[in-house]
Amino acid sequence: MWKFxxxxxxxxxxxxxxxxxxxxxxAQLMPGDALSGQIGPDVDPxxxxxxxxxxxxxxxxxxxxxxxMGGVVKGDLGDSFxxxxxxxxxxxxxxxxxxWLSVATLILTYLIAIPLGIASGRYNDTWRxxxxxxxxxxxxxxxxxxxxxxxxxxxxxxxxxxxxxGSITPGLEPGxxxxxxxKIYHLILPALxxxxxxxxxxxxxxxxxIVDTKHKDFILTARAKGASESRxxxxxxxxxxxxPIAAFFGFEITGLxxxxxxxxxxxxxxxMGQLLVESITLRDYTVxxxxxxxxxxxxxxxxxxxxIILSIVxxxxxxx
Amino acid sequence: xxxKLLEIKNLKTSFRxxxxxxxxxxxxxxxxxxxxxxxxxxxxxxxxxxxxxxxMGLHTRAKIDGDILFKDKNIAKMSSSEFNKVRGKDIGMxxxxxxxxxxxxxxxGEQIGETLxxxxxNMSKTDRRERVLDLLNKVGIPRAEHVINQFPHELSGGMxxxxxxxxxxxxxxxxxxxxxxxxxxxxxxxxxxLDLINKLKDDMDSGIILITHDLGVVAEMADRVAVMYAGExxxxxxxxxxxxxxLHPYTRSLLNSVPNANSEQEKLHVIQGxxxxxxxxxxxxxxxxxxxxxxxxxxxxEHPTLKEVAPGHHVxxxxxxxxxxxxxxxxxxHVLS
Numbered sequence: 001m002w003k004f005x006x007x008x009x010x011x012x013x014x015x016x017x018x019x020x021x022x023x024x025x026x027a028q029l030m031p032g033d034a035l036s037g038q039i040g041p042d043v044d045p046x047x048x049x050x051x052x053x054x055x056x057x058x059x060x061x062x063x064x065x066x067x068x069m070g071g072v073v074k075g076d077l078g079d080s081f082x083x084x085x086x087x088x089x090x091x092x093x094x095x096x097x098x099x100w101l102s103v104a105t106l107i108l109t110y111l112i113a114i115p116l117g118i119a120s121g122r123y124n125d126t127w128r129x130x131x132x133x134x135x136x137x138x139x140x141x142x143x144x145x146x147x148x149x150x151x152x153x154x155x156x157x158x159x160x161x162x163x164x165x166g167s168i169t170p171g172l173e174p175g176x177x178x179x180x181x182x183k184i185y186h187l188i189l190p191a192l193x194x195x196x197x198x199x200x201x202x203x204x205x206x207x208x209x210i211v212d213t214k215h216k217d218f219i220l221t222a223r224a225k226g227a228s229e230s231r232x233x234x235x236x237x238x239x240x241x242x243x244p245i246a247a248f249f250g251f252e253i254t255g256l257x258x259x260x261x262x263x264x265x266x267x268x269x270x271x272m273g274q275l276l277v278e279s280i281t282l283r284d285y286t287v288x289x290x291x292x293x294x295x296x297x298x299x300x301x302x303x304x305x306x307x308i309i310l311s312i313v314x315x316x317x318x319x320x
Numbered sequence: 321x322x323x324k325l326l327e328i329k330n331l332k333t334s335f336r337x338x339x340x341x342x343x344x345x346x347x348x349x350x351x352x353x354x355x356x357x358x359x360x361x362x363x364x365x366x367x368x369x370x371x372x373x374x375x376m377g378l379h380t381r382a383k384i385d386g387d388i389l390f391k392d393k394n395i396a397k398m399s400s401s402e403f404n405k406v407r408g409k410d411i412g413m414x415x416x417x418x419x420x421x422x423x424x425x426x427x428x429g430e431q432i433g434e435t436l437x438x439x440x441x442n443m444s445k446t447d448r449r450e451r452v453l454d455l456l457n458k459v460g461i462p463r464a465e466h467v468i469n470q471f472p473h474e475l476s477g478g479m480x481x482x483x484x485x486x487x488x489x490x491x492x493x494x495x496x497x498x499x500x501x502x503x504x505x506x507x508x509x510x511x512x513x514l515d516l517i518n519k520l521k522d523d524m525d526s527g528i529i530l531i532t533h534d535l536g537v538v539a540e541m542a543d544r545v546a547v548m549y550a551g552e553x554x555x556x557x558x559x560x561x562x563x564x565x566x567l568h569p570y571t572r573s574l575l576n577s578v579p580n581a582n583s584e585q586e587k588l589h590v591i592q593g594x595x596x597x598x599x600x601x602x603x604x605x606x607x608x609x610x611x612x613x614x615x616x617x618x619x620x621x622e623h624p625t626l627k628e629v630a631p632g633h634h635v636x637x638x639x640x641x642x643x644x645x646x647x648x649x650x651x652x653x654h655v656l657s
Contacts, residue, residue: 216420217415217417217420217421218420218421218422218423218424220378220415220421221415221421221422221423221484221487222423222434223376223377223378223407224376224378224407224408224412224413224415224488225407225408225434225435225438225487226404226405226406226407226408226409226435226438226439227404227408227434227438228400228401228404229400231438235434236423239425240423240424240425243425313425314425315424315425315471315473316424316471316473
């Protein structure tokens with residue numbers, strides 16, 4: 001078990017190196033730089049070139065990459081050109097916000113997906129199943145950003161049930177109960193909007209697993225033992241069907257990253273997704289590479305987490 | 321006369337295909353006595369497994385008519401909660417494929433223990449473990465203390481089938497249904513498993529229904545044999561009679577298709593055609609007639625029934641009186657036509 005985890009963790013190192021290389025090169029390939037927007041009548045273009053030279057932007061890419069990576073390893077992600085502060089500081093609070101948004105979304109996703117998936121799979125090809133499958137098709141077809149806007153319009157503006165932007169009511173003292181409640185209150189609508197749309201894949205996946213497991217031979221064995229229908233479902237079908245869902249968890253995280261970019265921008269939620277889009281429009285390379293790298297690492301960690309969970313629940317892939 | 325354990329009366333198991341129900345087991349009556357091995361033989365698709373599943377109530381989408389009396393209680397009419405007290409306890413079943421019939425995510429001991437737990441919820445965990453170890457030893461699994469915590473994928477096919485058997489006999493059932501227990505195993509393992517079942521039979525004195533298409537297995541294991549074709553029993557007799565004096569053309573064809581190491585047969589007998597599918601089954605007349613077309617139609621009964629030709633020996637249809645293999649005596653056929 002520990003050997004497996006360690007081995008699996010070590011594989012991450014080359015993955016992260018390749019990822020960082022790709023991100024860095026792609027950012028370099030983007031047209032313009034942080035200074036190209038500064039051109040104006042009172043700016044001397046020659047001075048800009050001097051700054052570029054000073055900053056080392058004219059060095060070969062591998063030298064720039066090496067100095068960037070050297071910093072990253074030490075936890076120094078560079079300084080933001082626009083916010084004039086260290087990127088790590090800039091990201092800090094936003095990362096926490098995005099983390100909680102993701103956790104809330106995941107919880108809601110599973111809260112919706114597991115009961116619906118089970119109902120759909122257990123009573124497959126009945127009206128219940130068709131209703132749930134219908135919902136998943138709608139979820140599949142609806143673009144997240146449109147749906148989020150509609151949710152925001154209805155529940156934020158028309159009904160006024162939820163705040164329309166931010167992650168906290170200003171003026172609250174961190175650590176108090178009100179502060180926590182306000183955080184949760186700000187989370188619910190964006191998380192729910194995302195969960196309602198992205199949960200379709202988990203529902204469908206769980207449904208198919210259950211329908212598949214239902215017809216396996218060992219289910220007959222369980223029935224032949226005299227197990228009641230509910231025991232057959234809870235003990236044999238469900239456990240064997242949830243296994244691939246655990247494997248799916250890592251992909252869920254990857255999907256979440258894409259979703260949070262839309263959601264945070266629509267709901268004005270100060271998280272990493274919002275920062276990413278801002279940094280692209282502002283050509284804030286250090287922030288851009290740092291956020292993309294962190295998102296990439298999150299995906300890799302998600303996959304790692306899936307593998308570890310799977311190795312815990314599925315005895316067949318435990319490596320001795 | 322031995323005691324009746326299971327009595328099946330006019331059992332009809334039908335499956336729905338499109339809008340019609342088609343019987344896979346058609347109006348079948350059968351008894352199994354205490355302490356006997358009844359073998360059910362026939363080709364694939366003739367309803368053997370459908371019959372076994374009907375007894376165990378494992379069909380989810382089939383229509384079942386008729387009565388199945390187990391110790392004078394009609395298990396076919398029981399509610400599922402009542403029936404769950406019987407199956408796994410008084411009736412055990414061994415399935416065909418031990419590779420897929422065990423839950424891949426459950427330890428072997430837990431799976432056997434579940435059978436015990438379901439029928440005796442008061443048994444303590446340590447007692448249950450003791451009993452499981454006992455069962456594992458009984459079915460000849462070495463290093464039971466180790467195997468009890470293993471998963472099915474860590475065991476060989478033969479070991480898994482032993483686990484299946486341990487599970488089926490855990491509550492000392494009075495009736496054991498073995499649905500082709502050796503088909504998925506290789507030959508050396510097959511004989512070990514059969515020996516094991518034979519040994520257990522003597523220990524438990526329960527009735528066994530052995531479903532197989534292997535006549536060698538039948539000769540070795542069975543007390544009585546029922547030959548099934550297209551959902552019906554065409555011949556039933558004790559094992560000695562059946563092998564020495566088979567009457568029904570289907571039984572004779574089956575026996576003739578077994579390769580024999582001693583005789584210098586030139587060509588193995590092949591039964592023409594295949595078992596007709598459920599929708600295309602000729603429900604009227606002799607169902608086997610299409611596969612022995614050289615026999616005159618007049619030889620068949622209009623509505624064939626099982627008739628006792630000797631004590632305990634029943635044969636369906638009259639065609640057996642006129643049957644011969646095409647390459648045998650040509651004269652006999654001439655006389656008929």
